Amino acid sequence: MTVTLADVAARAQVSPATVSRVLNGNYPVAATTRERVLRAVDELDYVLNGPASALAAATSDLVGILVNDIADPFFGIMASAIQSEIGGPGGRAGGERLAVVCNTGGSPERELTYLTLLQRQRAAAVVLTGGAVEDAPHAAAVASKLRKLADAGTKVVLCGRPPAPDTGAIALTFDNRGGGRELTEHLIGLGHRRLGYIAGPEERTTTRHRLEGHRAALEAHGIEEDARWTVYGRYDRQSGYEATLELLRRDPSLTAVVAANDSVALGACAALRDSGLRIPDDVSVAGFDDLPFSIDAVPSLTTVRLPLAEAGARAGRIAMGREEAPPGGIATIRGELMVRGSSGGPRG
Amino acid sequence: MTVTLADVAARAQVSPATVSRVLNGNYPVAATTRERVLRAVDELDYVLNGPASALAAATSDLVGILVNDIADPFFGIMASAIQSEIGGPGGRAGGERLAVVCNTGGSPERELTYLTLLQRQRAAAVVLTGGAVEDAPHAAAVASKLRKLADAGTKVVLCGRPPAPDTGAIALTFDNRGGGRELTEHLIGLGHRRLGYIAGPEERTTTRHRLEGHRAALEAHGIEEDARWTVYGRYDRQSGYEATLELLRRDPSLTAVVAANDSVALGACAALRDSGLRIPDDVSVAGFDDLPFSIDAVPSLTTVRLPLAEAGARAGRIAMGREEAPPGGIATIRGELMVRGSSGGPRG
DNA sequence: AGCGTCACAGCAAGCGCTTTCTATGTCATA
DNA sequence: TATGACATAGAAAGCGCTTGCTGTGACGCT
Numbered sequence: 206m207t208v209t210l211a212d213v214a215a216r217a218q219v220s221p222a223t224v225s226r227v228l229n230g231n232y233p234v235a236a237t238t239r240e241r242v243l244r245a246v247d248e249l250d251y252v253l254n255g256p257a258s259a260l261a262a263a264t265s266d267l268v269g270i271l272v273n274d275i276a277d278p279f280f281g282i283m284a285s286a287i288q289s290e291i292g293g294p295g296g297r298a299g300g301e302r303l304a305v306v307c308n309t310g311g312s313p314e315r316e317l318t319y320l321t322l323l324q325r326q327r328a329a330a331v332v333l334t335g336g337a338v339e340d341a342p343h344a345a346a347v348a349s350k351l352r353k354l355a356d357a358g359t360k361v362v363l364c365g366r367p368p369a370p371d372t373g374a375i376a377l378t379f380d381n382r383g384g385g386r387e388l389t390e391h392l393i394g395l396g397h398r399r400l401g402y403i404a405g406p407e408e409r410t411t412t413r414h415r416l417e418g419h420r421a422a423l424e425a426h427g428i429e430e431d432a433r434w435t436v437y438g439r440y441d442r443q444s445g446y447e448a449t450l451e452l453l454r455r456d457p458s459l460t461a462v463v464a465a466n467d468s469v470a471l472g473a474c475a476a477l478r479d480s481g482l483r484i485p486d487d488v489s490v491a492g493f494d495d496l497p498f499s500i501d502a503v504p505s506l507t508t509v510r511l512p513l514a515e516a517g518a519r520a521g522r523i524a525m526g527r528e529e530a531p532p533g534g535i536a537t538i539r540g541e542l543m544v545r546g547s548s549g550g551p552r553g
Numbered sequence: 554m555t556v557t558l559a560d561v562a563a564r565a566q567v568s569p570a571t572v573s574r575v576l577n578g579n580y581p582v583a584a585t586t587r588e589r590v591l592r593a594v595d596e597l598d599y600v601l602n603g604p605a606s607a608l609a610a611a612t613s614d615l616v617g618i619l620v621n622d623i624a625d626p627f628f629g630i631m632a633s634a635i636q637s638e639i640g641g642p643g644g645r646a647g648g649e650r651l652a653v654v655c656n657t658g659g660s661p662e663r664e665l666t667y668l669t670l671l672q673r674q675r676a677a678a679v680v681l682t683g684g685a686v687e688d689a690p691h692a693a694a695v696a697s698k699l700r701k702l703a704d705a706g707t708k709v710v711l712c713g714r715p716p717a718p719d720t721g722a723i724a725l726t727f728d729n730r731g732g733g734r735e736l737t738e739h740l741i742g743l744g745h746r747r748l749g750y751i752a753g754p755e756e757r758t759t760t761r762h763r764l765e766g767h768r769a770a771l772e773a774h775g776i777e778e779d780a781r782w783t784v785y786g787r788y789d790r791q792s793g794y795e796a797t798l799e800l801l802r803r804d805p806s807l808t809a810v811v812a813a814n815d816s817v818a819l820g821a822c823a824a825l826r827d828s829g830l831r832i833p834d835d836v837s838v839a840g841f842d843d844l845p846f847s848i849d850a851v852p853s854l855t856t857v858r859l860p861l862a863e864a865g866a867r868a869g870r871i872a873m874g875r876e877e878a879p880p881g882g883i884a885t886i887r888g889e890l891m892v893r894g895s896s897g898g899p900r901g
Numbered sequence: 902a903g904c905g906t907c908a909c910a911g912c913a914a915g916c917g918c919t920t921t922c923t924a925t926g927t928c929a930t931a
Numbered sequence: 932t933a934t935g936a937c938a939t940a941g942a943a944a945g946c947g948c949t950t951g952c953t954g955t956g957a958c959g960c961t
Contacts, residue, residue: 207705209917220941225919232920235939250701255674256613257917259604260946275654276633281624288623288656303670305653306623308636322651326603353598357555442845471849478851497790501819503826503851557947568911573949580950581908605947608916 208251217245228253259327266302268524269323269331271316275308277440278496279466283334283364283517290521291330302329311406313343320350323359330360330524333374334517336411337366348372364520365511367410368535375523375530377516377538381411381493384509384540385418386425388491389463391507391542393426395550397461397489400428401452402435403445403473405465412437412465415493419463431456440465445472453480460488460551467492467499470506474547485549495543504546511540556599565593576601607675614650616872617671617679619664623656625788626844627814631682631712631865638869639678650677659754661691668698671707678708678872681722682865684759685714696720712868713859715758716883723871723878725864725886729759729841732857732888733766734773736839737811739855739890741774743898745809745837748776749800750783751793751821753813760785760813763841767811779804788813793820801828808836808899815840815847818854822895833897843891852894859888 214221219238226232227242234242245251259265268291272280288304307319316333323331331354337344348369351361355373363369368376392400402419405412416435423430433455438444445464449472452459462477464470470492474484482488484504492499495510516538522528562569567586574580575590582590593599607613616639620628636652655671657664664681671679679702685692696717699709703721711717716724740748750767753760764783771778781803786792793812797820800807810825812818818840822832830836832852840847843858864886870876 210919211917221918222920222942223940226940229919233938238940252669252672254608254917255670256604256607257946258919260602260608260916260948261918261920263919263946265604274633275623275636276626276629278624278626278629281626281629284654285622285624285656289658301666301670303653303667303674304655305651306632306656307652308633308654310637318649319651321600322603322649324600326651442849468845471846475849497816498819498846498849501790501823501846501850558949559947569948570911570913570950571909574910577949583909586910602947605916606949608918608946609948609950611916611949 208249209254210251213242213245213249213251216249217242263327265327265329267323267326267328268302268304269319269328270304270306271309271319271331271333272306273309273311273335274440275306277468278498279494279513280334282496282513283520286514286517287332287334287364287521287524290518290527291525311338311409313338313340313347317343317346317350320347320354324350324354324357327357328354328359330362332362332364332520332524333366334364334520335366336409336414337369339408339410339413360524360526362520362524364516365513365538374534375520376535377520377523377531378535379411379511379516380537380539381414382418382421384493384511384542385415385463386422387418387540387542388493388507388509389419389422390425391544392461392463392489392491392548393422393428395489395548397551398428399431399456399459400434400461400463401449401456401459403448403452403462403464403469404435404437405440405469407437415465434459438465438469440468442468442472442475445469446476447472449473449476450480453477461491461548462488463491465493467494467496467506467508470508470547471498471502474502474506484547487552489548489551491548493540500545502547506543507545507548508543509540510543512538556597557602558599561590561593561597561599564597565590611675613675613677615671615674615676616650616652617667617676618652618654619657619667619679619681620654621657621659621683622788623654625816626846627842627861628682630844630861631868634862634865635680635682635712635869635872638866638875639873659686659757661686661688661695665691665694665698668695668702672698672702672705675705676702676707678710680710680712680868680872681714682712682868683714684757685717687756687758687761708872708874710868710872712864713861713886715762722882723868724883725868725871725879726883727759727859727864728885728887729762730766730769732841732859732890733763733811734770735766735888735890736841736855736857737767737770738773739892740809740811740837740839740896741770741776743837743896745899746776747779747804747807748782748809748811749797749804749807751796751800751810751812751817752783752785753788753817755785763813782807786813786817788817790816790820790823793817794824795820797821797824798828801825809839809896810836811839813841815842815844815854815856818847818856818895819850822850822854832895835900837896837899839896841888848893850895854891855893855896856891857888858891860886 492508699720840856
């Protein structure tokens with residue numbers, strides 16, 4: 206039924222070995238023979254059997270990309286960049302690799318299961334994007350999995366994720382703390398003294414780091430934080446909306462709201478508007494990430510730009526061995542403060 | 554070095570066959586034996602060799618999802634929904650399947666290459682999302698590929714894509730024409746008579762269908778279209794920005810701008826604002842898709858909501874054989890007009 | 902008591918490919 | 932002309948798993 210290497214070999218009047226060599230192009234084959242084989246391949250419409258070849262060669266051309274939420278452009282942009290460097294079809298790299306994007310939905314179990322699945326497929330490389338969960342047992346489980354992958358020859362790269370010591374994984378980490386600090390300092394510089402903070406899910410490293418930066422800025426300027434000023438939520442618009450209403454309820458005198466990311470910030474803007482407050486006249490708003498839509502908000506969003514595409518591309522190249530790993534296997538990528546219309550001096 | 558089935562078998566004092574059966578659970582194995590095997594698996598930290606198993610069983614648990622642009626939430630949302638039904642880790646389905654998202658970047662060649670790669674991996678199913686390219690040779694090549702995939706037992710589902718006759722592919726198509734028409738009729742109903750249209754890439758089916766709907770509405774209301782009122786571009790914000798400036802240059806008296814999708818519409822809004830025009834007082838704007846950010850635009854965007862998540866979920870279920878295919882293998886999914894702040898009566 | 906049934910477990914034959922090693926013909930060199 | 936050296940091609944041994952078929956006791960039945 207299905208055409209095999211042997212069929213091609215028969216048709217081209219050569220041995221299967223020769224066909225394999227033509228297809229893999231890593232062994233001298235006379236031009237005329239090669240052409241004959243290629244013609245047979247074409248005529249029979251032969252397609253290599255991936256599993257068989259992976260089994261025999263003990264390698265695979267699968268590259269896994271783990272993301273928390275594929276519907277979120279934050280991850281989409283990174284995944285896209287990673288993939289373009291993986292050299293899937295059309296990429297620069299020679300060999301065709303199948304870049305597979307796996308959506309963990311932020312669930313630790315799924316993350317682990319996907320890693321196992323990739324291990325099972327003997328993936329050539331794995332790139333994990335986005336923050337990690339701080340749950341100790343899970344972190345240990347992931348670390349052990351990563352070590353096993355690395356030991357089995359799979360290249361492991363973390364993109365926008367804190368380093369995983371002793372796992373052999375290369376880490377490109379975002380400086381969430383520094384960005385958070387810079388952002389809040391900008392607001393403080395404008396004169397704000399009462400700032401609400403809408404954090405992401407409490408157990409995520411990204412959440413904690415950004416919040417730490419925010420608090421560091423407050424502290425550096427002698428602003429004592431009110432416990433009511435922080436609300437935890439999810440990394441989405443709705444969460445931002447609800448959290449903002451909650452903040453307003455807790456302390457209507459807030460003059461600025463700092464959000465965990467841009468989506469949350471947009472939700473915050475909507476809530477403020479719905480509460481009859483003007484941005485930035487009454488309340489300033491700041492986001493994080495600088496996703497494409499942030500510039501289209503009205504007023505456009507003050508935020509911290511993370512070079513997602515660049516980081517992804519670099520992660521992809523490292524995963525493919527086309528770029529050297531940073532010294533120590535760890536690189537910190539800084540964000541850039543983007544001051545736009547959503548932030549201004551406090552009212553009055 | 555690496556642990557194999559045989560190692561587990563030796564440790565559990567059973568034959569490899571038994572271990573395989575325990576792992577696949579499709580053959581009676583005594584409870585005590587099973588437990589012994591499972592313990593050995595655990596102790597040895599055994600991970601099945603995917604390629605070997607796929608080769609021997611002549612099936613794979615890979616499911617491919619093709620998207621045009623993974624950084625675009627339009628595709629991200631569908632991919633996410635498809636994947637959740639595929640039953641990757643955490644999904645409802647029992648068997649663990651690896652859902653792989655492939656980013657074609659809208660390139661026909663890449664699309665074809667990815668299909669071949671998936672064919673090579675003997676994918677269990679393939680879901681193609683988004684519009685197709687209208688280039689005849691390419692369409693034929695894709696159709697032939699789809700037929701081969703279907704013949705080889707791979708389930709092929711099109712989600713948000715026009716049907717591919719005689720390929721055995723199930724199609725869930727968006728009613729882009731109907732949506733486009735409804736949208737423009739809404740604007741005409743408001744009193745607009747001079748409407749600019751910012752189309753997507755000319756060679757895409759989605760572009761053509763939406764534009765056809767727009768024109769049908771114009772015609773139905775006896776509005777003669779000016780050739781200057783249509784500009785082609787890409788499906789992104791920047792394209793919308795530039796196209797709007799171009800439209801304004803060509804005919805400053807336009808009172809409404811209809812965009813190929815929401816991202817383009819946002820770009821249009823930005824261009825209008827930068828040109829000193831108010832929305833909708835001076836010019837109304839309409840988008841398409843109703844992506845999450847559209848409601849956050851100021852004013853919020855009038856658009857056509859496409860049930861991306863629902864369609865994706867359905868496509869996923871069909872691909873898994875957990876839902877029956879629609880009669881005739883084709884279902885048309887309608888959009889819903891969402892009237893919001895960006896559209897109003899023409900000035901004056 | 903004799904024998905068919907049933908529930909398990911093992912044997913062994915591949916699945917379709919890669920790759921090492923070996924064979925063969927062709928040259929250039931001595 | 933004899934002889935390496937070299938360029939190619941083939942034979943064959945797996946890669947690690949699945950599965951059809953073949954045992955083999957333990958049971959229940961007449």
